[in-house]
Structure formats: C-alpha cells, structure tokens
Amino acid sequence: MPAAVAVGLTMLVVVLGGLLIYPVAFVVIVTVFAGFGVWEFSRALLQRGIAVPVAPVMIGTVAMPASAYFSGAEGLLFALVASATAVLIWRCLDPAEGAIQSVFAGVFALTWIPFFISFVFLLLRGADGPTTGITWDLSQPRTGALQVAIMLMLVVANDTFGYLVGALFGKHPMAPKISPKKSWEGFAGSAGGAIVLAVPATVFLLNAPWWVGLVLALAMVAAATAGDFAESMIKRELGVKDMSSILPGHGGVMDRLDSILFAAPAAFLVFTLLGR
Numbered sequence: 001m002p003a004a005v006a007v008g009l010t011m012l013v014v015v016l017g018g019l020l021i022y023p024v025a026f027v028v029i030v031t032v033f034a035g036f037g038v039w040e041f042s043r044a045l046l047q048r049g050i051a052v053p054v055a056p057v058m059i060g061t062v063a064m065p066a067s068a069y070f071s072g073a074e075g076l077l078f079a080l081v082a083s084a085t086a087v088l089i090w091r092c093l094d095p096a097e098g099a100i101q102s103v104f105a106g107v108f109a110l111t112w113i114p115f116f117i118s119f120v121f122l123l124l125r126g127a128d129g130p131t132t133g134i135t136w137d138l139s140q141p142r143t144g145a146l147q148v149a150i151m152l153m154l155v156v157a158n159d160t161f162g163y164l165v166g167a168l169f170g171k172h173p174m175a176p177k178i179s180p181k182k183s184w185e186g187f188a189g190s191a192g193g194a195i196v197l198a199v200p201a202t203v204f205l206l207n208a209p210w211w212v213g214l215v216l217a218l219a220m221v222a223a224a225t226a227g228d229f230a231e232s233m234i235k236r237e238l239g240v241k242d243m244s245s246i247l248p249g250h251g252g253v254m255d256r257l258d259s260i261l262f263a264a265p266a267a268f269l270v271f272t273l274l275g276r
Contacts, residue, residue: 015152019124019145022134023069027121031065036253037113044238045105051098053106056086061114068118070130076118083110112230112261113254119264123147123271143206150201151267154220155259157197158190162225165189174225179232182225190221212274219266227262231255 018026038061042052060083067075087106091099124130126144135142166186174182194217202213231254235241 016149019148020135020141023124023130023142023145024132026124027065027069030117030120031062031114033253033257034065034114034117035061037257038109040252040254041109041113041234042105044235044240047238047240049098050101050105051096052109053087053090053094053102056083056090057106057109059083060086060110064110064114064118065121069121069125072125073122076115076122080110080115113257116261117257117264119268120148120151120260123151123264123268146205147267147271150198150205150216151220151263152260153201154194154198154217155224155263157193158221158224158259161193162186162190165192175229178229178236182228187221187225190225191218194218194221208274212270215274216267216270219270220263223262223266224259227259230262231258 014029015026018029035058038052038057039054042054042057045052060079063083064076064079067079071078084107087110088103091103091106096102124142124144124147126142126147128142128144131142135145162182163186166181166183166189169185169189170181170183172184173180174184174187195214198217198220199210199213202208202216203210206212
C-alpha cells in the first residue's frame with residue numbers, strides 16, 4: 001500500500017504539473033506511458049506466439065500524440081493510416097510465419113493505445129490550438145487543460161467510488177466471466193460520485209450548464225468501465241493477471257491507462273457536441 005500510494009501521488013504531480021504548466025511536457029509524458037503500454041501489450045501477446053511489429057508500432061505511438069496536439073484531428077487520422085500502412089509493409093518484407101496475426105495485432109495495438117489516448121491531446125489543444133510555451137499563470141488556465149483535468153478527475157472518481165461502494169455493498173456482478181469483482185452497486189457508486197464532482201466542476205471551471213456535467217459524468221463512468229472491462233477481457237484471454245509489474249502496487253502501465261483509453265474519446269465527443 002505505501003508503494004502504491006507513493007507511485008500514485010508521484011504520477012499525479014508529474015501529470016498535473018505538465019498539464020497546467022508546460023503542455024508539451026505533458027504530451028511527452030503521456031506518450032512515454034503509451035509507449036510502455038504498447039510494450040506491455042506486445043510482450044503479453046508473445047505468450048500466444050503473436051509477434052507485434054514493434055518498430056513501426058512504436059514509431060506510430062510517438063507520431064500520433066504529436067500529430068494530434070500540433071495538427072489536430074486531421075493529423076491524428078493521417079498518422080494512424082500511415083502507421084497502419086507501415087505495419088503492413090514491414091510484415092510484407094519479413095518472410096516469417098504468422099504475418100496475418102502480426103499485422104492485425106499491430107494495427108489493434110496502434111488503435112487501442114496511441115490512437116485512443118491521442119484524443120486527450122485533441123482536447124488539450126482546444127479551439128485555440130497548441131501552445132509550446134510555459135503557462136505559469138495558473139489563475140487563467142487554458143480551457144483544454146481544464147477539460148483534460150476534469151476528465152482525469154472523473155476517471156479517478158470512477159475507480160475510487162466504484163471500489164468503495166462495491167466493497168461495502170456489492171452483491172450483483174456486472175460481468176462475472178470478465179471481471180467478477182465489479183458489481184452493479186459499485187457502478188452506481190461510480191456514477192453518483194462522478195456526478196457530484198462533474199456538475200460543480202463544469203459549472204465553476206468551464207462556465208457550462210449543470211446538465212453538461214451530468215452528461216459528462218455518465219459518459220465518463222460508462223466509458224471508463226468499458227475500458228476496464230476491455231483490458232480485463234484481453235488479460236483473461238491471454239492468461240495474465242497484470243500486463244506487467246513496472247508500477248509497484250499498481251501492476252502495469254496498461255492497468256492504469258485502460259479506463260483513460262476509452263474515456264478520452266468519450267470526453268472529446270461530449271465537449272465537441274455540447275460546445276467548448
């Protein structure tokens with residue numbers, strides 16, 4: 001527990017510091033996390049004899065976040081297509097067996113991890129575009145940074161309230177074959193806690209109507225839960241408990257990114273449809 005708390009607080013300080021003070025550093029930090037996530041997933045697939053084309057996938061993992069932040073949605077889509085094409089060409093030049101599985105695994109890794117997480121940077125750049133400077137004036141943070149901070153807060157709230165309520169009152173599993181510890185009671189606790197945090201956050205930080213916070217909270221809880229289930233299903237299929245043990249007390253990087261990967265596109269969709 002002490003190691004888990006220390007690692008969690010360290011990640012929180014580093015991420016929020018980069019997000020609010022130096023956005024480019026935040027982009028670099030999250031890209032590094034995505035790279036570790038791809039590495040963990042690739043290593044787990046090797047247990048089933050599936051080799052991900054690491055070189056083009058890692059290049060795409062670096063290219064997509066940078067393209068999203070500096071070039072927007074069009075740059076992100078171009079980077080995804082270019083990376084997937086590079087994976088296909090890479091395996092065409094390699095005569096080893098299992099090429100079809102390798103290509104599909106590489107494209108899946110690109111889509112699941114760096115592509116989904118790049119929606120964080122589409123939020124961060126916002127309508128004003130990217131900034132490369134240091135933003136010392138924390139009294140007037142950029143709207144995109146606030147939106148990302150609120151999204152991350154709601155993902156943490158989903159895990160925290162879901163765990164507390166589920167541990168105390170959970171009796172009805174949501175998907176016992178995938179994640180037997182997740183209950184409908186815990187899901188209700190996640191939704192209630194997220195709503196309590198999201199409504200005042202959107203009203204006072206974003207000057208948005210209260211119902212925007214309500215919609216955002218429900219979307220974040222649904223997306224984060226789906227992301228957690230997706231990783232649990234993959235781990236169960238691969239026969240692993242954690243993707244790795246790189247983070248003491250937390251398991252692997254993917255065990256921390258799983259909810260964010262689905263929450264980021266959902267948050268981008270909500271803020272885009274309901275106005276920035």
